Amino acid sequence: MNPGAPYLSRFLSLLAAWILLLMPPGVQALPGVHIGFQPAWEGRYLSGKATEVEVRILSGTGGPFQLILHSSAGEVFYQGTLEANKPYTAWLPLLPNPDEPVIATLFLDDKEIARRKIWFSPGSKPLTVLVQPVSRSPSPSTVSVPAQRLPRTIDGYRSVGSLTLSMDSLVQLDREQLEALRNYVGDCGNLWLAASSRVLSNQLKAIAGCGGTRIKILGQHHVAYTAPASASLPVPLASPTDHVLKPLMVLMFLYLLSLLLVASTRNKAGAMIAVPLLGTAGLLAFWLWQGNPAKLSIWAEMGSGSHSIRYRALLQIEGLGIENQRQVRLSRRLGIPDAKGNPPIITIEAHQPDMASLVVPVRPFSRPEYHFRGSFSAPFRLRLDLNADGPKVVNLGSLRTPAGFFTWKKHFFRVPALAPGQDWRPSPDTAVESAGPWAAKITERSGNSGTALVLPLSLPDTKLVPPDSGLDTVDGWLLIRPSADST
């Protein structure tokens, strides 16, 4: 096999992408409509991950438009309104398929006016990103971009293995770029700071995940990094899959029992014939009544005193009803999920840029799953101290914390809601047998010290799910470790 073949194919696909970008926009679009796409990281991304594309539209006529970014791995629908002769720019997440280009179709007033192919270069290694003016000898996985090209969605960072940028670049970033970068470092992304001050790096470490160990200053000596226990987060517990079956079993059991009873005790033909008819009607009614319940489970972790929480979320839809799709509204901070079963279909509306709708095709007995990951700002500040007197939990924030569980020396304790400034220590009278279905996971994730605080996460705390999400159940837990375990 020719060792240069991957580089040649990458070069050719990049060349094709540039030719498409440089082509006069009128080639495939109506006269007066210019549309251009600028993929993040020059079109390079980690195969199977989401990425981002910058879309620029200039039209001689205004009106509502819809842009569809389609690949067999997923679809993104974007709806907005164009103003005549005014450039429109949007940064959209998308999920390319490694074997094909993404097809972008623009509709203006419900008429298709342009169709383009966007080429991406899939890779098998995470990207090393250098934000100019920082430079280094190029390698196949190194990308050098100016600060203004840094992503504005969290999906833009899915392929990034490490990011190197200077103080000058950092101050050039706009609000959306900073938010995306914050999510990246909050989820333990590697960040190298060039010519940075210790004050700045300490500020960044405070909002970073993994106790800030993934943020380093370029040129300083660093001990080889070893991943702490908190570096990888577990997927939330899946809901039991037999809850569909139990009602069905009960229904069938009752039906067969009533058939036996009626056949044994009654001689009337009408009564005997009525049993199967009622049984069939009952099963159909059960199916119509069920719907397609959607459940979001969130498992989140943070270090004591940290400002950032890392999470993994699992969205499960149970295909029980007769509807063939289910729609849920989620925050765009969740990004494009990894899907098991069905490619995700995302709808984003320009007038609600922070929200996205996920449309899930559902069939009976199908159980589509969507996995999300990222980080969010801690709604409350709790410090977990381990000292000679035993552990102590202190509420340093301005909000009352919810009641939860505390694990220490393989025992569970019930922690009451803590008012601002209040502290709490475990005592025998607060000990409980177990922390419910999450007990095993809490023990597993409590780190070397075996000490952790676990609190229920409510919807407003996470800011990941709007009140009108359409979800049937949301189940979230936050585990807080002592600082020593986080680093």
Place this chain on the structure above:
Amino acid sequence: MIPLRLAAFTGFCYTAPMTLWILPLLGEADSWEQAEAVLQQAGHAMLLLQGLAVMLLSPLFPVRGSPRQATLAVVLTIAVPWPLLALTWLVQSFALAPLLLSQLALVTAGVLFLNIARLPLLRPFRSTLVPVLQILALVLLLKLHFLGFTDWLRG
């Protein structure tokens, strides 16, 4: 035993084991494709069992009850597994129209057999006729089954 009671118990005897077989398999299915495959197999087996039950029992019903009771007994023999067949339709293993037609065909065949056995002309030969009818029906049913007649139920 009256024909209706016999029909109900027969229906129970083949529907209960099928239910116990299908539901755990559905619990293990984690996709629509798996559930559809399970229910399709179950649906084919159920139609064969319905056919066997109606062909073996319907010539016997006239001996044991009134014509009306005998006809209702044929219907009841077929109707007992209807909730399970409704499930195969919901999961789209079978299309509705062919499924309804298959049930209608089974009822018609059962009533036909019933009336052949009741013909006054053939009454003297009933003791020989009934087993012959049952064997003929059984052969016909198995022939249709192995020819894949249930495939068209998918619609």
